Amino acid sequence: MTDAAEARAEPWPAPRAAHPVDAVVTLPGSKSLTNRALLLAAVADGPSVVRRALRSRDTTLMADALTALGSTVDASADDWTVTPGAFGTAATVDCGLAGTVMRFVPPVAGLSTGRISFDGDPHMRKRPVGEVLAALRSLGVEVDGDALPFAVRGTGSVPGGTVVVDASASSQFISALLLAGARYDAGVDVRHDGRSSNSGQVPSLPHIDMTVAMLREHGVEVDNGDANRWRVAPGPVRAVDTVIEPDLSNAAPFLALAAVSGGSVTVRDWPRSTTQAGDALREILTTMGCEVELADEGLRVTGSGTLLGIDIDLHDVGELTPAVAALCALAEAPSHLRGIGHIRGHETDRIAALATELTALGADVTEHADGLTIEPTALHGGVFHTYADHRMAHAAVIIGAAVDDVLVENVATTGKTFPDFAGFWSGLIRG
Known part of the structure; x- marks a missing residue:
């Protein structure tokens, strides 16, 4: 329907x-864990399995997005098998109403050599994503647009480096950059500056903790010792079978x-x-x-x-x-x-x-x-x-x-x- x-x-x-x-x-299973696990599996150094994956609209949209980029996601069973592939073709990503797709996939799309177009349900065009897109530009990614619909024009690699974002509207702005950061040439050093908001704080910090924990499970080096700063070292993302809570x-x-x-x-x-x-x-x-x-x-x-x-x-x-x-x-x-x-x-x-x-x-x-x-x-x-x-x-x-x-x-x-x-x-x- x-x-x-x-x-x-x-x-x-x-x-x-x-x-x-x-x-x-x-x-x-958890949507938040499933979509993070799928994305990390798609940029890992070999095939892996996401066990007890949530089968829902949001996770299907994520699987479809990663497939469009070039990975293979076999969701025919309860446990989903993900095989990374070359991100080498133009593609269109449907975000639906999934914030994790709209925000997490563009930083990975920067690793593609094609033009990746993003759009979603009408209400999704009102949800904030501009901070992620601005951050990608500052990290060396070409982006057309500041909100849905937008497009990412990849060159096969992302220089990476230090980026300052205001994540007061969503912790997903931080997680999005961290999840792809290990694949960037210089990694990524994300710093939150919330001076434009009333509280200045990053909301939903447990979700960033979730991202950091999952990156470490995949062998990625993450330094979150300083407040409002997260550093991901460049390097491979190890293929790991994940059980979803x-x-x-x-x-x-x-x-x-x-x-x-x-x-x-x-x-x-x-x-x-x-x-x-x-x-x-x-x-x-x-x-x-x-x-x-x-x-x-x-x-x-x-x-x-x-x-x-x-x-x-x-x-x-x-x-x-x-x-x-x-x-x-x-x-x-x-x-x-x-x-x-x-x-x-x-x-x-x-x-x-x-x-x-x-x-x-x-x-x-x-x-x-x-x-x-x-x-x-x-x-x-x-x-x-x-x-x-x-x-x-x-x-x-x-x-x-x-x-x-x-x-x-x-x-x-x-x-x-x-x-x-x-x-x-x-x-x-x-x-």
Whole structure:
């Protein structure tokens, strides 16, 4: 189904949890880990396997992009085999709504000898990428354009060197340059200068930590000892088979279901140590009054029947904001979510979208430049618009589990990171 057809489809009735939900859930793999693993495999010194790869629109777009550049990605089985190839032909890359494709692939496209054109869904043209493109120019890559659609004209190599970027809008600006940096003649020395933003800080630092950890697993030398500076030495990228962890941010609605229904939900195979931002759910849900236990089977969350308000800075884990905001709208005390101005540049302006949609269902929400204040009030049913944003759909189904007659517009957008999410969710609640 096309995006336009999905948008015209009838809103999906979110099932209400009439009883405490007791379930054990196995989640698909992490999108963030899968797309980083695919890209590193495509520039490695030999074939490798990405095990338990997430099969979703975003990861398929990444596989297609790397194939267009000249690699071979065999995604016919659960484990995907990637064989690097010569990046020697002109190609067109469809970014869809995948920020990782729009930002991570251009630095690799600089290694091609062809003209690589990039475009995506209409909303994608509004998402920031100019800092990455400007950085590539300063590193010796020819780039046509400053936003989608744009093109990279490769010469087969990139001089590399030192580059200064303002990554206040997205940590992906940093990761994009680091992931390709080892293949540049002089490597890359990335320095963040956030003087143009209010906070000056890089958001979602765990995602950069994830990138650094994966580079090191591939034998790449990375120096991140100085604040706001990351240096990647030139050299080969070792072919490594990678096992993808479950997507912990995708766990948010399922663990929230335990909280709102007063039940107990276990997410299998929760890692003891991880760079994923979703691991912060353990502390967040504990603060909101849930019982949280990391056991051998996985992470188990048990709802207490009462949701407490929370005052929290989500700067480093902004992707969790929609799910947390939905829980706050159901809490018994006020909540303040801060430090998340950067999520205005995600799939949609998530701060404005959450304020609009929660208010439409009766919530008392105040929108701030970098966050939200949510006061306790009775909610009612209605249509919750998702703006083609999978995290907004997660917020909608959490509300729908506790409130009658919530209708989710374009629930199919959850396919970005979780195929057949709606069917799986309904089975948990009604099963």
